[in-house]
Amino acid sequence: MQAEKAAQKIQDDAIKKILGQDTLKQKREEKLRRQRDEMAQEKRDAAKTIAPNTIRWVIGPSGTVVSFSEDAEFLGIFNNVPCRYPPAREKCAGPSCNNTYKYRDSKSNLPLCSLLCYRAIHDMAQPLSTH
Secondary structure (H helix, E strand, O other), X not given: XXXXXXXXXXXXXXXXXXXXXXXXXXXXXXXXXXXXXXXXXXXXXXHHOOOOOOEEEEEEOOEEEEEEOOOOOOHHHHOOOOOOOOOOXXXXXXXXXXXXXXXXXXXXXXXXXXXXXXXXXXXXXXXXHHO
């Protein structure tokens, strides 16, 4: 039974080849395939170029991609400039103290790190004010 089906298929293929029906079908399929390939290539080329003054935001499985057109005027905001925030903390005004300050003296507004430095500053200021 399988041998008969195979023989019938071979005979049908031979008849199609003789009549030229197979080649017409192949030509049509080849033409459609070529058109699909050309359209896919055009889409890929269009995806690579960005229209003027546009931003493209693509969220995909590998991550988010943001693309800008060449004439975008705000690209200067992305310059890599070192951050200057927050500024360096002030040092304690206490004698021989290199700690960063935690408090400020309410009267003199001096930066202080502890009660010891506060007392040292006020002990130094007391003799000056009594003279």
